Amino acid sequence: MPWTPLHSQLHQCLIDRQLLPIGTNILIAVSGGQDSLCLGQLLRDLQNRWQWQLAVAHCDHGWAQDVGIADRVAQVAARWQLPFHCETTANLPETDGAAREWRYSALVRIAQATNSTQIVTAHTQTDRAETLLYNLVRGAGADGLCALSWQRQLTAEIGLVRPLLAVNRAQTGDFCREYQLPVWEDDYNQNLKYARNRLRLEIMPQLAADFNPQVESHLARTAELVRADVEYLESLATDWYQQALDLEGVRLDRLILAPLALSLQRRVIRQFLAQALSKMPTFTQIEATISLIDAPNRTRTSTFSDGLAAEVAGKWIVVARSDRLSINI
Template sequence: MVQSFLHAKLIHNLCYILNIRDNSSILLAISCGQDSLCLLQLFIDLKNILNLNLAILYIDHQWREDSNDNTKHIINMTKKLDCPLYIYQLNPRKYSEAEFRDMRYQIYIETACRYTYDTVATAHTSSDVTETCLIQIVKGSNIDSLNSLRWKRQIYENISLVRPLLNFTRAEITWFCKYYQLPIWSDYTNIYYTCNRNRLRHELIPYLKQYHQIDIEKNIHRFLRKTYYDTEYLRQTTIKIYLSIKHPLYAAFNYKLLLIQHKCVQLRVLHIFLAHNTNITWNYESLDHIIHRLNRRKNMKKSRIKIQLKTYNNWAYLL
């Protein structure tokens, strides 16, 4: 029996958005925060209704003084649950956010493969979508990065990562945790403004809500839904054109066919070519400089763009 409107909302997300079928094996990647405990409680309540095979995965990053106590808390909290619990500890050293993300994904994949789970579920919410979008805008990222938190993505062969709470608001989750008296472990690092995301969460977004748009999260979600199909079209078009102009044998491309495309596609295709053939991170300015030199039919040597491209007939060869 469905207990609350959030249970019904999750069932809708699983069945109609994520296409999770009966007897699916799901690995719940959680912490002890309110988003994670909401995810865990909802899945436990719906486990039998949807015939789900559940397990819990917890990663101790060891970046807080209370990490060991936090781990003990999750062990005690899950003792009575009929679910396996997998706990991992990372070495206590400083990692970048990207390094932490890569390590987490590697753990997700290894655990899912070892214990035969086909899905990994995380507790990202509507607030995470809003924060990520604003962070990418401030960083000057491209339009692809704005919609980086998606409902579902393939992370390894037959293993999918899903975000079933992506349309849950912070207010809904706070209500749920209070109503069901869930034992939230407060992460005191969430109030430290040394993390830019915390400052954005506690200062910028409340300011925008109060003085500009109370429905900022809903509007950003609407904007991302509208742009999603545009970016997907650009991605597919880029791949098709890249495959049609790349050399069948050498690290080269037909630059004359590239230059008749729209500038947007030129930059995207060139980015794919260089990403596949170099270990260099390419920004918009470098790609634009290469396109400019190709238009002038000039070869490029190592200097500003850090590579050598030589044009011969219709081809631009990477040396």
């Protein structure tokens, strides 16, 4: 098959961003849809240039609409002459969140079994734009508007890479047709009872028609710009968090936090509460703890999860069980 502009685009992206170094052991997550088939074909075509070790992974949710997909992906992997690995589950709730959490845990297990150091998924510019808009209407802050990163660590040894974030879904569709790849059309993706599908099938096309034909690329660019800002702020917050944390790692020095900008205070407090609570802190919990920075001694928040609360103890902010606060502090 011919070398296409998409091959060149991905090849240059990998060079510029140093996403998948020469000789990397890569696990390609293939759902059977057009984006993942496009990615798999591209990586297979580039394999010799980059000397990668490639394998294909598929996650079968055990849902009725998934019957037959795994066999189709196995056939494509055989066409690519790549090892194929599949994990299947049962009784998985038919929600995006549950499916995503299980898929990533399954992919990590497969990566560990195959000695893969990078898991590659086919999230595109289109996904990035939709995710930004979806998170915006849900009330997400700047972190939610980052909307998919090029890479991140899943474990100490295994990374996640999304090399198609500058490629849109129209491009992957054209590529699959040119290469005659057997795309699986998932009925789930057409069901308008799911918010993401309504966003993709109704709202995004309407925005493009009524406001800006380039809305997708502009939203994706916004996500890229916001991510750079968020990464900078988060690194600053981590430095201040380490300075404000006591030697035992259980108290924050509010005198150090007081002069900081509110955006940094929020991030430091979030990092602190994330270590203390069993769940990620909510916006309300973070704001309540921030109010303690300038509060009188012994001021306390309402109870968080697990019976915990935060309290002012001299220059410190302490998180402990609410029935033990104000005792031996």
